[in-house]
Amino acid sequence: MAIVILPIPGMPSVRPGDDLSALIASAISMAKVGVKPGDVLVVCQKVVSKAEGRVVALGDVEPSALARSWAERHDKDPRLIELVFRESTRIVRMDHGNLIVETGPGWVCANAGIDQSNAVAEGLVTLLPVDPDASARRLRASLRGHLGVDLAVVITDTFGRPWREGQVEFALGVAGMAPVDDLRGTQDMNGHELGVTVIGVADEIACAAGLAMRKAAGIAAVLVRGCEIGPEPEEAGQRGGAAMIRPREHDLFR
Amino acid sequence: MAIVILPIPGMPSVRPGDDLSALIASAISMAKVGVKPGDVLVVCQKVVSKAEGRVVALGDVEPSALARSWAERHDKDPRLIELVFRESTRIVRMDHGNLIVETGPGWVCANAGIDQSNAVAEGLVTLLPVDPDASARRLRASLRGHLGVDLAVVITDTFGRPWREGQVEFALGVAGMAPVDDLRGTQDMNGHELGVTVIGVADEIACAAGLAMRKAAGIAAVLVRGCEIGPEPEEAGQRGGAAMIRPREHDLFR
Numbered sequence: 179m180a181i182v183i184l185p186i187p188g189m190p191s192v193r194p195g196d197d198l199s200a201l202i203a204s205a206i207s208m209a210k211v212g213v214k215p216g217d218v219l220v221v222c223q224k225v226v227s228k229a230e231g232r233v234v235a236l237g238d239v240e241p242s243a244l245a246r247s248w249a250e251r252h253d254k255d256p257r258l259i260e261l262v263f264r265e266s267t268r269i270v271r272m273d274h275g276n277l278i279v280e281t282g283p284g285w286v287c288a289n290a291g292i293d294q295s296n297a298v299a300e301g302l303v304t305l306l307p308v309d310p311d312a313s314a315r316r317l318r319a320s321l322r323g324h325l326g327v328d329l330a331v332v333i334t335d336t337f338g339r340p341w342r343e344g345q346v347e348f349a350l351g352v353a354g355m356a357p358v359d360d361l362r363g364t365q366d367m368n369g370h371e372l373g374v375t376v377i378g379v380a381d382e383i384a385c386a387a388g389l390a391m392r393k394a395a396g397i398a399a400v401l402v403r404g405c406e407i408g409p410e411p412e413e414a415g416q417r418g419g420a421a422m423i424r425p426r427e428h429d430l431f432r
Numbered sequence: 433m434a435i436v437i438l439p440i441p442g443m444p445s446v447r448p449g450d451d452l453s454a455l456i457a458s459a460i461s462m463a464k465v466g467v468k469p470g471d472v473l474v475v476c477q478k479v480v481s482k483a484e485g486r487v488v489a490l491g492d493v494e495p496s497a498l499a500r501s502w503a504e505r506h507d508k509d510p511r512l513i514e515l516v517f518r519e520s521t522r523i524v525r526m527d528h529g530n531l532i533v534e535t536g537p538g539w540v541c542a543n544a545g546i547d548q549s550n551a552v553a554e555g556l557v558t559l560l561p562v563d564p565d566a567s568a569r570r571l572r573a574s575l576r577g578h579l580g581v582d583l584a585v586v587i588t589d590t591f592g593r594p595w596r597e598g599q600v601e602f603a604l605g606v607a608g609m610a611p612v613d614d615l616r617g618t619q620d621m622n623g624h625e626l627g628v629t630v631i632g633v634a635d636e637i638a639c640a641a642g643l644a645m646r647k648a649a650g651i652a653a654v655l656v657r658g659c660e661i662g663p664e665p666e667e668a669g670q671r672g673g674a675a676m677i678r679p680r681e682h683d684l685f686r
Contacts, residue, residue, distance in 0.1 A: 340685035344632025378598025385639035431594035
């Protein structure tokens with residue numbers, strides 16, 4: 179009952195307007211790994227952002243006064259800081275040169291997830307997808323057309339964490355599976371109610387895929403096979419990567 | 433180049449004083465998965481704690497005044513709260529019935545990682561190992577004797593995170609591999625210095641193993657095969673799970 183993490187090589191460089199599902203389906207076919215119901219396709223955020231045109235030329239950005247003053251004090255590009263502000267709904271920490279913000283549906287991350295590395299071209303940066311759950315749903319529907327199989331889809335990005343060194347993968351968008359495994363009410367082998375009650379399965383799948391994404395350059399898609407995944411919840415609030423964001427009123431660290 | 437996550441079934445219930453490495457080596461042999469250099473053996477904290485006798489009878493614990501008052505207000509067992517206090521070096525948050533503390537070499541987690549589920553017997557709880565890096569090193573050395581192969585060893589526990597719903601696995605103890613992958617100074621495919629600079633590889637391996645640990649009841653050990661792991665750093669401060677704990681002076685969230 180092994181779980182297998184299959185990198186999908188052979189994806190071309192993705193550009194705004196590309197049909198990402200066609201590129202992924204073609205790479206999967208070339209990789210000759212097959213696809214099976216229950217497989218989870220993990221795709222890195224950057225290719226989703228590029229295909230969706232979430233790309234900005236820094237030269238077009240006019241930095242505000244605050245962006246200029248912060249950038250100057252911390253030796254950053256003021257246009258990049260301005261973009262971080264524009265993508266943020268709230269600044270969580272602005273300290274020691276770090277900008278930890280809330281962005282999108284409520285992710286807390288550094289620099290609003292804006293990244294210069296592996297961008298489309300010099301002077302261009304990628305923003306996070308506007309709604310990665312919608313992106314995951316669309317990708318899933320198109321892949322069903324290409325491959326004839328219902329995969330689950332997880333769109334991931336690499337974020338830092340409080341308390342720990344090292345960044346890891348997180349699930350931003352999720353479609354076709356339960357994002358968390360809710361064990362509340364179940365008992366352990368001694369009949370005790372389980373202390374660990376809700377497992378962040380989609381984040382664990384993201385991390386597992388991350389191990390394969392970094393083994394070789396340019397691996398933007400990974401199949402995770404043999405995982406136990408729950409069916410997509412019917413209630414909208416429990417669906418998708420958005421359901422993995424802890425509401426601010428229950429969060430002790432915002 | 434797939435990565436394979438192999439659950440190791442067949443471990444008996446572990447009791448204080450048991451030779452954990454012998455139990456694991458025997459289960460690995462029975463599982464007929466072989467072991468290869470580069471394999472990472474992931475072991476859950478609870479069996480390590482049990483084998484090391486980190487087990488406490490709640491009946492022997494005399495709660496302090498603060499433990500009694502907090503427990504009464506939040507409907508908890510005052511003896512368990514007292515144990516949490518005893519295992520803590522610092523309370524990080526004490527709010528909404530949650531106790532987030534610093535424990536061991538500096539982990540930040542709920543209830544000092546003390547768990548009633550799957551304990552040895554009714555009324556007994558397990559504490560985290562005193563020094564999981566030392567536990568991992570000992571386990572690695574003994575397994576080399578049993579199996580004739582140098583495995584890397586990761587000891588994990590399930591913790592919650594700020595900002596996110598769902599608990600995931602974390603690497604507490606690490607031996608025989610680099611706990612993080614330091615990419616600082618390396619460049620992406622366009623020649624940009626990588627924005628993501630240090631990857632928490634051991635935590636990603638812990639999460640990957642977690643997917644297999646929860647597929648069946650009682651899976652306490654998992655082999656992760658085909659990962660890219662770096663050699664164990666020579667400098668003591670960069671070695672082990674302890675090196676994954678962010679120093680408090682660099683942490684914006686403690």
